[in-house]
Amino acid sequence: METLRWRDGRLELIDQRRLPLEFEYVACDTAAQTADAIRDMVVRGAPAIGCTAAYGVALEAQRHLQAPRAQFDAALEHSFAVLAASRPTAVNLFWAIERMRQCHAQMRGGTTLAEAAALLELARQIAADDVEINRAMGRHGAKLIADGARIMTHCNAGALATAGHGTALGVIRSARDAGKRISVIANETRPYLQGARLTAWELVQENIPVTLATDNMAGHLMQQGRVDVIVVGADRIAANGDTANKIGTYTVAVLAERHRIPFYIAAPLSTIDLAIADGSAIPIEERDPAEVTGFRGLRWAPEGVSVFNPAFDVTPAALISGLITEKGVIERPDAGKIRALFGN
Numbered sequence: 001m002e003t004l005r006w007r008d009g010r011l012e013l014i015d016q017r018r019l020p021l022e023f024e025y026v027a028c029d030t031a032a033q034t035a036d037a038i039r040d041m042v043v044r045g046a047p048a049i050g051c052t053a054a055y056g057v058a059l060e061a062q063r064h065l066q067a068p069r070a071q072f073d074a075a076l077e078h079s080f081a082v083l084a085a086s087r088p089t090a091v092n093l094f095w096a097i098e099r100m101r102q103c104h105a106q107m108r109g110g111t112t113l114a115e116a117a118a119l120l121e122l123a124r125q126i127a128a129d130d131v132e133i134n135r136a137m138g139r140h141g142a143k144l145i146a147d148g149a150r151i152m153t154h155c156n157a158g159a160l161a162t163a164g165h166g167t168a169l170g171v172i173r174s175a176r177d178a179g180k181r182i183s184v185i186a187n188e189t190r191p192y193l194q195g196a197r198l199t200a201w202e203l204v205q206e207n208i209p210v211t212l213a214t215d216n217m218a219g220h221l222m223q224q225g226r227v228d229v230i231v232v233g234a235d236r237i238a239a240n241g242d243t244a245n246k247i248g249t250y251t252v253a254v255l256a257e258r259h260r261i262p263f264y265i266a267a268p269l270s271t272i273d274l275a276i277a278d279g280s281a282i283p284i285e286e287r288d289p290a291e292v293t294g295f296r297g298l299r300w301a302p303e304g305v306s307v308f309n310p311a312f313d314v315t316p317a318a319l320i321s322g323l324i325t326e327k328g329v330i331e332r333p334d335a336g337k338i339r340a341l342f343g344n
C-alpha cells in the first residue's frame with residue numbers, strides 16, 4: 001500500500017475520505033489541486049502532508065518546464081503559497097515546503113529543466129526518507145512495548161499518515177515484527193473518525209489484533225486496568241516538548257497520568273518546531289462545523305446550534321513519558337533534551 005506515489009508524471013493519493021468502504025487513488029496535476037487534496041483530507045497526517053506538499057511543488061515545476069525562467073519562478077512561488085495555506089497545524093507541511101524552497105534557491109542559476117528534475121528528486125527523497133525514519137522510530141519505540149502489551153492509540157498515525165510504516169503505528173508494527181504478542185485499542189477519534197475508519201482498517205489488514213473504542217470509553221478502560229501503554233503521533237511539537245496532536249489526545253494524556261500509564265509520542269524531528277517556545281503558540285486548525293453536526297450528509301444536530309471544531313489540542317510536555325524519534329527515545333522531554341537532539 002502506497003499512501004502517495006508518483007505515476008506517469010502525476011501525484012496519486014489514496015483517497016482517505018472513502019476508506020474503509022472504498023480503496024481508490026485520486027490524481028493531482030497541479031500544486032493547487034494538491035493543496036485542495038490536503039485541505040479536503042484526501043491525504044492527512046503530518047508526515048504524509050509534508051511529503052504530498054513536496055510533490056505538489058515538483059508537479060508545478062514539471063508543468064512549467066518549457067516556460068521562461070521568470071514564469072517558472074512565479075509558478076513555484078505560487079505553489080509555495082497555495083500549499084502553505086492548505087492546513088495550519090502540522091509543521092511538516094512548512095518543513096517540506098522550506099526544503100523545496102532551498103532547492104529552488106540553489107538551482108536558480110541553472111536551467112528550468114535541471115531544476116524541475118532536482119525538485120522531483122528531492123520530493124522522492126523526502127518520501128523515501130520518511131519511510132526509513134519511521135522504521136528507525138519503530139525500532140527504538142518497540143523496545144518500550146512489553147510482550148503482551150495492550151496499546152491504546154488515538155487518531156491515525158499509521159502508514160496512511162506517512163509515506164509508509166507510520167509513527168505510532170510504526171512502533172506497533174515494529175513491536176509485532178519483533179515477535180511481541182500485542183493488541184491495540186483504537187480510539188474512534190471524533191469527529192472525523194480517523195481511528196475507526198483508518199487505524200482500525202490498517203490493523204485489520206495486517207492481522208494485528210485491534211479493538212475499537214469510542215473516545216469517551218478511554219477513562220473507563222484505563223480504570224479497569226485494560227490499557228498498558230499509550231502511543232500516539234504528533235502534528236507539531238514546541239521547543240519545550242508541548243505537543244499538538246489530534247483533538248482528544250490531551251484528554252487521553254490526563255487520564256494516563258491519573259492511572260500511571262506510560263504515554264508516548266512517536267514523531268520525526270521534522271515535527272519539532274524549535275521556533276515555537278511552548279504549546280500556547282501552536283496554531284490550532286478550526287474545521288467545518290458540519291464534521292460535528294453529522295457525517296457524510298447525514299445530520300443529527302439541530303439547525304442553528306453553534307459548534308466547536310478544533311482539530312487538534314496540546315498536551316503539555318509534563319504529561320509525556322517519552323518522545324520516540326528516529327534518533328532514539330527522549331524520556332520526559334524538555335527544552336534542553338530537545339535542543340540536544342538537534343545538536344544545539
Ligand code: MRU
Binds near residue numbers: 161166
Ligand atoms: O487531521 P489529521 O487526520 O491530519 O490529524 C492527524 C493526526 O493528528 C496524527 O495523529 C498526526 O498527524 C500524526 S501522523 C503520523
